[in-house]
Amino acid sequence: MLKVKNLHASVGDKEILKGLDIEVKAGEIHAIMGPNGSGKSTLSAVLAGRDEYEVTAGEVDYLGKELLELNPEERSWEGIFLAFQYPVEIPGVSNINFLKTAINERRKYFEQDPIAAKDFLKMVKEKSALVELNDKLKNRSVNVGFSGGEKKRNEIFQMAMLEPKLSILDETDSGLDIDALRIVAHGVNTLKSKDNATIIITHYQRLLDYIIPDFVHVLYDGRIIKTGGKELALELEDKGYDWLTKEEA
Amino acid sequence: MVVLKENNLLNSLSQMGVGLGAKNQAFELLKGLEFPTRKTEDWRYTSVKKILKKKYVQFNEAEYVGLSNEIVPSLDAYNIVLVNGVYSKELSAVNFPDEIVVDTFPNAMEEHVSLIHSTFNGLAKNNEEVFTALNTSYFHEGVFIHIPKKVKLEKPIHVTHVNTKSNVVSNVRLLIVAGSFSEVSVVQSFSSVNAIECLTNSVTEVFVKENAKVVLDKVQSEEPKNNLICTVQVNQKANSTFKINTATVSGDFVRNGVNIDVDGENCTSEMNGLYMQKGIQHVDNHTKISHLKPNCISFELYKGVLRDKSTGVFNGKVIVEVDSQKIEAYQQNKNIILSREATMNAKPELEIFADDVKCSHGTTTGQFDEEAIFYLQTRGISKESAKNLLIEAFADEVIDKVDSEELRIWIKEKLG
Numbered sequence: 001m002l003k004v005k006n007l008h009a010s011v012g013d014k015e016i017l018k019g020l021d022i023e024v025k026a027g028e029i030h031a032i033m034g035p036n037g038s039g040k041s042t043l044s045a046v047l048a049g050r051d052e053y054e055v056t057a058g059e060v061d062y063l064g065k066e067l068l069e070l071n072p073e074e075r076s077w078e079g080i081f082l083a084f085q086y087p088v089e090i091p092g093v094s095n096i097n098f099l100k101t102a103i104n105e106r107r108k109y110f111e112q113d114p115i116a117a118k119d120f121l122k123m124v125k126e127k128s129a130l131v132e133l134n135d136k137l138k139n140r141s142v143n144v145g146f147s148g149g150e151k152k153r154n155e156i157f158q159m160a161m162l163e164p165k166l167s168i169l170d171e172t173d174s175g176l177d178i179d180a181l182r183i184v185a186h187g188v189n190t191l192k193s194k195d196n197a198t199i200i201i202t203h204y205q206r207l208l209d210y211i212i213p214d215f216v217h218v219l220y221d222g223r224i225i226k227t228g229g230k231e232l233a234l235e236l237e238d239k240g241y242d243w244l245t246k247e248e249a
Numbered sequence: 250m251v252v253l254k255e256n257n258l259l260n261s262l263s264q265m266g267v268g269l270g271a272k273n274q275a276f277e278l279l280k281g282l283e284f285p286t287r288k289t290e291d292w293r294y295t296s297v298k299k300i301l302k303k304k305y306v307q308f309n310e311a312e313y314v315g316l317s318n319e320i321v322p323s324l325d326a327y328n329i330v331l332v333n334g335v336y337s338k339e340l341s342a343v344n345f346p347d348e349i350v351v352d353t354f355p356n357a358m359e360e361h362v363s364l365i366h367s368t369f370n371g372l373a374k375n376n377e378e379v380f381t382a383l384n385t386s387y388f389h390e391g392v393f394i395h396i397p398k399k400v401k402l403e404k405p406i407h408v409t410h411v412n413t414k415s416n417v418v419s420n421v422r423l424l425i426v427a428g429s430f431s432e433v434s435v436v437q438s439f440s441s442v443n444a445i446e447c448l449t450n451s452v453t454e455v456f457v458k459e460n461a462k463v464v465l466d467k468v469q470s471e472e473p474k475n476n477l478i479c480t481v482q483v484n485q486k487a488n489s490t491f492k493i494n495t496a497t498v499s500g501d502f503v504r505n506g507v508n509i510d511v512d513g514e515n516c517t518s519e520m521n522g523l524y525m526q527k528g529i530q531h532v533d534n535h536t537k538i539s540h541l542k543p544n545c546i547s548f549e550l551y552k553g554v555l556r557d558k559s560t561g562v563f564n565g566k567v568i569v570e571v572d573s574q575k576i577e578a579y580q581q582n583k584n585i586i587l588s589r590e591a592t593m594n595a596k597p598e599l600e601i602f603a604d605d606v607k608c609s610h611g612t613t614t615g616q617f618d619e620e621a622i623f624y625l626q627t628r629g630i631s632k633e634s635a636k637n638l639l640i641e642a643f644a645d646e647v648i649d650k651v652d653s654e655e656l657r658i659w660i661k662e663k664l665g
Binding site for chain 2: 048049050071072073076077081082084087088090091092093098099101102103105106108141158162180
């Protein structure tokens with residue numbers, strides 16, 4: 001589904017990704033872990049198409065398309081979803097109205113008619129139940145006045161509504177209490193299928209107790225320095241990153 | 250015309266209509282007044298040169314060849330229609346409730362002469378504002394609205410000002426007297442049909458008596474290349490509520506003046522404005538609220554979106570007199586600039602002479618929130634739609650101040 005080869009990316013003069021390789025197949029869950037400043041958030045931003053990041057080398061193949069050629073909305077239409085570490089507050093734009101616009105723009109891209117009001121409402125009801133999102137929050141302005149946990153649940157709600165093929169969860173566990181973590185994990189696990197894939201970017205192992213990854217990668221200084229199975233996450237939890245980064249140095 | 254410089258605007262006008270003494274006085278005053286220049290403090294960012302240069306035609310009879318009811322928007326309201334500045338009996342409603350008075354000055358004079366004499370021109374600043382003096386001298390028949398004591402009007406009164414010929418100059422005058430404990434909502438809309446290079450100079454006086462509630466919604470949707478000067482003078486007595494919402498959708502040159510004298514305790518005053526400009530449009534909002542008595546509260550929110558080479562001015566003056574304690578006055582002006590060539594001049598002016606008050610003001614002028622746009626894009630909303638969504642959300646904060654849903658929808662339709 002996703003093949004990243006030798007990806008280099010910079011912000012201003014500073015190179016952050018320095019030759020990153022990763023391959024993700026349909027049906028898989030990948031966890032990317034690493035210490036602060038290793039390039040985790042840069043990777044998610046580059047995959048989602050943020051233009052502050054300049055890709056200086058490498059290529060990203062997504063379902064046979066050159067991903068880096070697409071703008072952010074096209075990536076979304078093609079099935080990429082990024083759950084933000086810090087979801088943005090948008091005063092005055094209602095959560096529901098915004099999702100309806102999003103769904104209809106994608107339908108337009110695929111030359112489909114706008115979604116029927118009835119179908120949309122049914123979908124909202126079903127998907128919001130998945131992450132136990134309160135009715136009031138659905139109609140409020142996007143993320144405005146939401147608690148940290150509600151914002152993250154809202155991200156997963158949007159993910160459920162947009163039915164992506166490849167979801168990237170950027171530090172979705174940060175700032176979540178244990179109940180919210182469980183709810184978010186339940187949402188992600190329920191949405192998992194043999195046709196979609198998930199990349200979980202995280203600093204800590206605890207989310208991986210609830211969402212079991214098929215692969216765990218360690219990102220350090222802009223490159224993947226180790227890849228293993230789910231037991232690697234536990235090893236990292238136990239030993240920290242030093243034993244790997246020293247080896248690297 | 251000694252002092253007033255020779256210009257086309259004045260040459261276009263001739264005195265008509267009612268024999269109110271005030272007209273002649275204003276006409277005399279006009280001889281001693283000058284049109285503002287960029288050196289006039291209140292007109293520093295707005296040049297009137299362009300509108301004075303043009304040649305205009307003044308209409309003295311209602312003209313509605315080819316006009317139909319379609320020019321009157323289908324709001325559920327009592328309609329009054331002025332075509333090219335002249336009251337149109339044919340297009341105006343006849344079904345007003347008996348207890349209220351809505352008529353031209355000449356007609357209303359017969360029965361309400363003392364009320365008109367005690368109110369008309371009482372708030373107009375003829376000696377300070379040349380366009381007000383011009384209006385007082387040259388307005389045609391004008392419209393008088395009287396809501397007597399304790400009468401609460403369910404439906405709004407909609408005064409439509411429409412220009413249907415190019416180069417028309419319309420001096421339109423409205424007097425609203427809301428008796429104590431009365432309630433009324435008035436919509437003033439300004440539009441044009443196949444007419445360009447027009448100038449509408451409107452003056453509205455509003456008397457809000459004790460415990461009365463008046464709402465004035467102004468919708469300005471002139472076709473481009475038209476010019477509009479709109480002055481609203483308000484006097485509020487004790488325990489009254491006054492709210493004015495101004496939506497400027499279009500118009501090449503628009504100058505709005507709102508002056509409220511809060512002349513009683515326990516009053517609530519609210520001023521809101523929205524302007525969405527493009528091309529070379531210029532919109533100037535000058536507001537002034539004078540808190541003359543203690544224990545009152547005022548709110549003000551003006552927001553604008555400027556595109557292309559458009560220019561905007563916001564000047565909001567809040568005056569709290571020395572004995573006006575316990576005043577709360579809040580003012581905000583927010584602007585989004587969408588082009589490098591658009592300009593906004595925003596100036597809050599607070600003159601607070603009392604010491605026990607709560608006043609705040611803030612003005613922001615900026616571009617889009619790029620974070621928000623990227624967020625929306627990642628959800629599959631194109632950059633263009635994301636911008637539109639954010640503009641709509643920005644404008645909605647002001648549109649939501651309009652009480653009537655029907656009117657909110659109408660304004661949104663006009664904004665497109």
